[in-house]
Amino acid sequence: MRHLLSHGEEALAFDTMCSWIYEDALPITRQYYATLVAMADERDTPASVRRLDELLMD
Numbered sequence: 001m002r003h004l005l006s007h008g009e010e011a012l013a014f015d016t017m018c019s020w021i022y023e024d025a026l027p028i029t030r031q032y033y034a035t036l037v038a039m040a041d042e043r044d045t046p047a048s049v050r051r052l053d054e055l056l057m058d
Contacts, residue, residue, distance in 0.1 A: 011045050014040070018036065018048040018049055022054075028056060029056070030057075033055075036049050
């Protein structure tokens, strides 16, 4: 991710981070999920957060 960020690939770095979260099935809070959704909206990459809602903790 550092390499991507250093080359101005912020959207790709964000997508990669979200993919890692999903692939590792890391539980996330609703607040963190909302932050990720807002960041995806900001970057116009809504697909990045697709399916992360499956990882929400109760």
